[in-house]
Amino acid sequence: MITKKIVQIMLKNKKTSLLMTDGYKFAMGQAGFPLRKETFYLSFRRPGWYFIPFDLARAVRAMIPPKPAKEEEGYLAEVGYGLTPAMKKALEAEPEIHAAPRGSWVREREPILTVTGPSFLISWLEPLVIWLQYPIQIAAEALLAGRRNFTCTCEDEARLAGLTLEACGVSNPVIQVDRKYKERVLVNARALSKAVSGQGRRLFEVGMRGATCMAMHRLALEACQEAGLTQTSNVYLARELGMIPVGTTGHEHQQRWGSDQAGFRAIRDMRPQAPSYLFDTYDAFRTGIPAAIAVMRENPDQPCSVRFDSGDQKEQLRRFVKAGVNPAYVFMDSMDADKVRGLEEFAEKLGVPSEKRFYGAGGYLVGRPALGDLTRDRVSAVYKLSQTAGEPVMKFSAPEKTTVPGVPMIFRRNGAQGEIGLIGQAGEDFPEGYGPLKSSELPAEPDLAPVGFSRATAERMEFLRRRQMPGLSA
Incomplete structure (x- = not known):
């Protein structure tokens, strides 16, 4: 029972x-x-x-x-x-x-x-x-x-x-019961928004797995909305709160296809939406990034994004920029306001325009304020x-x-x-x-x-x- x-x-x-x-x-x-x-x-x-x-x-x-x-x-x-x-x-x-x-x-x-x-x-x-x-x-x-x-x-x-x-x-x-939890989420959400110059469309909340229950996650998303964030990975609460549900791909997608290149082609060719390439399942530098670049060059006019999920994200970004490809960049992996600011400064120096830079935050918005x-x-x-x-x-x-x-x-x-x-x-x-x-x-x-x-x-x-x-x- x-x-x-x-x-x-x-x-x-x-x-x-x-x-x-x-x-x-x-x-x-x-x-x-x-x-x-x-x-x-x-x-x-x-x-x-x-x-x-x-x-x-x-x-x-x-x-x-x-x-x-x-x-x-x-x-x-x-x-x-x-x-x-x-x-x-x-x-x-x-x-x-x-x-x-x-x-x-x-x-x-x-x-x-x-x-x-x-x-x-x-x-x-x-x-x-x-x-x-x-x-x-x-x-x-x-x-x-x-x-x-x-x-x-x-x-x-x-x-x-x-x-x-x-x-x-x-x-x-x-x-x-901590009655100030939602307020602390709001503080962190506003800090993230400030780190991207108030452009909330470049941020999305991905903390559903970091919650303990639907009620907790709802509180966090209400605070995110107040700070100007409009996108979340939680499809159920996106519908309830009038937010935009978002999601890229996970490592499991690459694993079931057997290789980076096969997984990238599948997400590109089997859905009408712009594909997103998660490149660190096996080895980011030796296999993932080269495969993502190769797949992008197969169809250079196809809008797409690449997702950063572990490792040296600045060097990974440098590799894509050096290759001359033009995806959107989605940074994840323990994102907080300081990390976002650092990536923003680095990407700016590399000439990556702000409309190509996006950040997904989970624990910083959901777990850390608890x-x-x-x-x-x-x-x-x-x-x-x-x-x-x-x-x-x-x-x-x-x-x-x-x-x-x-x-x-x-x-x-x-x-x-x-x-x-x-x-x-x-x-x-x-x-x-x-x-x-x-x-x-x-x-x-x-x-x-x-x-x-x-x-x-x-x-x-x-x-x-x-x-x-x-x-x-x-």
């Missing part, structure tokens, strides 16, 4: 709507393989122990959207995210979900849950699944650190905290593609962002020696001294070294490194 209530509160007691996701999910569905069988997994990158306070598989099932209403389909078509027949069919599926059991403890990088099913549906779930990071963090703080005081951004977030603590058997917690510290960024919660059409895939853009391929599973140590856990593969035999993850008390040695990889996982990772980036060692 608590699991269902948790999801209801996250969605502000509304039925799940197909609009309750990021805009780029629809763009990638239109230019991808909506019915292809894929696997995604949820994990936290930051080191630590995390407690599972309720049935995660049941929570994910409660998030799956029903058949969209005609009004929703009409809206999606109006904003360029119309559903194809294959996308509609994908929504009818029942995904396969494997999750860490209620009452268990997990570590960084371990697959807290895996979801397998049709590409469009499984991908669509991303922002809502990532919201599960908040109750998981609440539970871990209460049980591991004995914490009893929590400050929340809104009433719904406070209810989430209260229900989670109840599920953990914690009594008499002190839960406060007084509470239990944000998505604190644990670096991610939901990533790991297998497509039976082929394991990985993201290589930065060492700290490297993902795990295949259908990952948690192998927990049940003997006296070895790493506390291994990230194994579905169907792989357990190594000696390891078994399935079970509900249990926190291990007696909570500060052990990070988890490792099983033989099957390590072999997949090395194979993909050599295939995608020849010449590089593990």
Whole structure:
């Protein structure tokens, strides 16, 4: 019962709507393989122990959207995210979900849950699944650190905290609602606007995954609107608030197409809207930027943009300018006012006109203004593609962002020696001294070294490194 209530509160007691996701999910569905069988997994990158306070598989099932209403389909078509027949069919599926059991403890990088099913549906779930990071963090703080005081951004977030603590058997917690959250979002939004000389059209909010619930994100977007921002990745709230839903593409798009060039051509040739090229999935300088430039030169009159998401963004920009191509530039990756100002100055020196410079900000507008510290960024919660059409895939853009391929599973140590856990593969035999993850008390040695990889996982990772980036060692 608590699991269902948790999801209801996250969605502000509304039925799940197909609009309750990021805009780029629809763009990638239109230019991808909506019915292809894929696997995604949820994990936290930051080191630590995390407690599972309720049935995660049941929570994910409660998030799956029903058949969209005609009004929703009409809206999606109006904003360029119309559903194809294959996308509609994908929504009818029942995904396969494997999750860490209620009452268990997990570590960084371990697959807290895996979801397998049709590409469009499984991908669509991303922002809502990532919201599960908040109750998981609440539970871990209460049980591991004995914490009893929590400050929340809104009433719904406070209810989430209260229900989670109840599920953990914690009594008499002190839960406060921060009435100034929206004001601090407004301060940051105005700082961003000032950094681009008040040109709000060059900014868009991409913080849906950094929220904890729909009510929190709505507060943040209302503040953004007041500061002159008109674009957001949250399609549902864009419709409610009269904003413009936006989205480019994600690393998963490049992975399912198998190469940068193939992914770029697909988003260019399968949608009428101007394509956006995300170039850091494998190696920005060796493969991504050259592929983006080559695809732009195939059709030099095609309006397009390139998206910066990690690494040395100034040097990346210099490469495009030197090549003589003329895309719009979309900068992301932990954008704040200082970073925007620095990029603005640098781009100006390179002769890039202001109408070609755009910035997407998420955590700075949604998570950072919160007084509470239990944000998505604190644990670096991610939901990533790991297998497509039976082929394991990985993201290589930065060492700290490297993902795990295949259908990952948690192998927990049940003997006296070895790493506390291994990230194994579905169907792989357990190594000696390891078994399935079970509900249990926190291990007696909570500060052990990070988890490792099983033989099957390590072999997949090395194979993909050599295939995608020849010449590089593990």
